[in-house]
Amino acid sequence: MRDVSFLRPERRRSREPDAETAGDALGALLRRVARGDEQAFEALYDAVCGPVYGVVLRVLRDPAQSEEVTQEVLVEVWKQAPRYDAARGSARGWVLTVAHRRAVDRVRSAQASTDREDRVAARDTDRAFDVVSEEVEHRLEAEQVRRSLDVLTDLQRESVELAYYGGYTHRQVSEILGIPLGTVKTRLRDGLIRLRDEMGVVA
């Protein structure tokens, strides 16, 4: 079952030039961090701690655990900086990939012992974008991302949010929504392609 509305013609927005410049600056910082430059790490911390803490908190929901995981993530970034390979994505993308993965790992290892109430969490994600704090320093870009999410169909957005912010596997998403696995895969894929195009992400 495909989301037919996906076939609507795309509205295109030009890419926010700041994102690119910021990405380059972060890449340069990360290269200094890779040489053991602690001052550069401080600047990197200030640049990424908001999104790192924010995404970890979104997935874990518990502030104390999120703080702990955020610390793990940033120390991991320091440790692994010499191995960062720019060919595999932007510096910020790399840091946030590490952050999200850590948060999800934490959820899944906790799930092994205590089962989360999936359906409650699923309902919560309906409000996912209402709780973004006003004081975020990434407000403008956050706003842009939220606008981009509007180009998704409701069904695509629901699956993408459950997967990314909910920290669920596509199998769990399919169980929560009561739809076939193949449909979830299609929604995630079409949704990400659409977001990518809307945000002007280039590989």
Place this chain on the structure above:
Amino acid sequence: MTILPPSGSRRSADDPDVRDLLAAHALDAVDDVERARVERLLRTDPDAAAESVSFAETASRLAVAAAAPPPAALRARVLDEVSRTRQAAPAAAAGDPERESRSASRRTVRLLAAACGVLLAGCLGLGALLLGDDDAQPSLVASGEFAGGTAALLEVDGDYVVVGEGVPDPPSGRVYQLWAVAGSADPVPAGFLEEADAGFVGELDGWEPGAVLGISEEPAGGSQQPTTEVLAHVET
């Protein structure tokens, strides 16, 4: 003995199915086995790798949208820990011959491929296998029941490989760990069963003929001693 393909959707790497997982992978919405499948594809397929990078960048924007200020005290704690933490050595550049020999050796890769070949050989039965054009010819040392499927211990050119077929994926965050049990001694870690194209496979490390082979399910990264019931005892 009948050898069946493993349950679930796992298929060989040239199966286009794995491409359908690229988006889910970028969103971390895959289990460990699926992640291994995708990452294998990414190592060999530049187009898939490029698409994966673009998906990961897109997913990271979703993180930016969730940005929230962390507690102020966190900064000092992170900087303090960083000042006491040694950084990793840089990885050798891709294509660097040193890297090739340091990462999983060609031999290991060939062994694993050989063992996968064993599985794919299907109805021949594990005891009477030929690998066709590969020079390595495995022989069956022992086999036993494991997690509703079969675990087989094969010898290939003096190395020992364990193959699991018809075995369910371990739960997320868990792995199948191998143990060598010599006489009445405590089990010694002897490697892991890893997901392969058509089942599970692992090279035995520290197991000597005559010892019992044990397999248990452990937390990712493994344990020093089995922490769960040993699911298989393969006597040799």
